[in-house]
Amino acid sequence: MKKRLISLLMVFTMVTALLTGCGGKTDNTGSGGSDSGKNPSKSSEEKTVVKWLASRPVDGAIDLTMREIAKQYSEEHGGNWELQVETTADRPSYLQKLKTLIAGNNMPDIIDIDADPYCKELVDAGMLVDVKSFLKDEGKYDDFYPIALKYQEFTDGSMYTLPLEYHVEMIWYNKEIFAANKVEVPKTVDEWLDVCAKLKANGITPISVDGVDRWPVQRYLAMLPFRDTGNDYIINLRDGKASMGDETGMKSIKFLQQMGQYFNEGFAATDYATAQSLFLDGKSAMYYIGDWEQAAMLEQYEAGKVDYFYLPTTPDGKTGANEFCVNSGIGMAFNTKTFDEKTKDFILYVIDNYGKIYAGRQQMSPIKTELPKDIKFTDLYLRIQKDMNNTGEHFLKPWDTYLDSGTNAIMQDNMLLVASGDMSAEDFIKLVDDSIAVNKQ
Incomplete structure (x- = not known):
């Protein structure tokens, strides 16, 4: 692992390419950088684009839920905000693409990654946001089911990925x-x-x-x-x-x-x-x-x-x-360089809205939520949900x-x-x- 980390850091030092392709957050102001202001809304002349390199099935429950939330969020912000999703569902192909982007200093704002050894390399290089600290600082940690978060942890208890499934x-x-x-x-x-x-x-x-x-x-x-x-x-x-x-x-x-x-x-x-x-x-x-x-x-x-x-x-x-x-599946991780107030505001919006919408698609949400009353849930769904609520501490x-x-x-x-x-x-x-x-x- 040390050899791979040293190699990774050498690439970061040598590469000076601009953020392009799947790279970090952009806007249309011509400023060339991310706006880190406190107000998540932007004027009609500016548009925030957050880029997510995803490894989820297109039109799957997670994909549809996130797109619905992003559309809703954009409408509430005058259309000046966009979640740009590039999806590669095949995991080996996805990981190859992700590693290539990162080696070229083009890490997207949001990525999908397991809490595995490669993820730990990115953490050690200071590239990923401490999600556990973020959730606790924002008072959102207890909004999730404990095992859904526990699954995302490294063995030392640290956590750099956010669950979207359960x-x-x-x-x-x-x-x-x-x-x-x-x-x-x-x-x-x-x-x-x-x-x-x-x-x-x-x-x-x-x-x-x-x-x-x-x-x-x-x-x-x-x-x-x-x-x-x-x-x-x-x-x-x-x-x-x-x-x-x-x-x-x-x-x-x-x-x-x-x-x-x-x-x-x-x-x-x-x-x-x-x-x-x-x-x-x-x-x-x-x-x-x-x-x-x-x-x-x-x-x-x-x-x-x-x-x-x-x-x-x-x-x-x-x-x-x-x-x-x-398990809570592959997690969502955030680029430390582009995790500004606008991105934080969107992620908090996701946490507040994701559970109900995702559950409404007959999915088990990692975020505690009341089931939508306008949806008829199957007996099978309700039985499995009950099972999940009665699991022990080991998984x-x-x-x-x-x-x-x-x-x-x-x-x-x-x-x-x-x-x-x-x-x-x-x-x-x-x-x-x-x-x-x-x-x-």
Whole structure:
């Protein structure tokens, strides 16, 4: 990380390009700089443009909500304010674009980023606003659900990203397949493995999984360590204080090997849409995904064909039945050089208005809000919302937010081979441990 940070700082020192393209805030006054005045409104001859490099699906709930709020805010400010959004939903492409802009001294006013090692590099370089301090200074910190903010934190408790979403992840299951094969919803991991074994013996594909995007398979690798240690194991692994070959790591590998037997055939080449279709078409019995897909599940849920359960427990585990993967997704971060009073005013406006509008799209808001009374919410939505309000203090934080990008790529590529039985545990352990050792230097 030190090498990458030094390289990043050298680029910042050498590059003197003007803010162009996706770069920082602009106006049409010809002044060439950001207006840092206290009045967020501008005269008819001036227009503030705030640039957001986003990694969200176009016309998705977040995209639509933010555009609606920005339009409303602009109208209230005489049309002299604009949120300019450039979206790249594909994460690898997005990160490549973001890194290129930053290396060229063209960091946008607002970016999307996880609280991961690359984000920490930007923080160490003084490029990102301290969001925790901002929220507390403005009296907005308690407007958010605690876990939604906790998810955005680094392990030292600092926070530089603002959540725009809030999710739980669960295992959806086909009730008809379960009933026909006389299996019950599992409460423990051992029971879950027994259910999978029985289904497979009866010729049923137990689980469909998206291997192309990697992260759904990585969740399975993370499940037992979370049950046994919370997030302590992955933090220690990242820091070189634990090995993938430790007792906890070996349990996670063995579990992935066991579950891999029950994934759909060719899972490594199965994409998101195909994995979901296999489940909804009744070709697999279970499918791990988050509440963001409740719209896809709704018709069959209301027809009594599908339901869900959360991550089963382990004996003497650190985490309980009401603790599983709860996340607030990729966060929104702000450029310290352009975070002036006008941008602050807009973000405060977002916080005041986002929750109700976002919830009105049948989404779980990270900001506490009363549900709009003119919207009829589904029973599924209300049930999941109740679940979220009753979660414990521990939550499974995805491993890709902890690991450096090189190690994460090695883990994600090779865990597919582990799950399919084409790589030994010993080889996998060496690859992961060696990568962590190299990237810590």
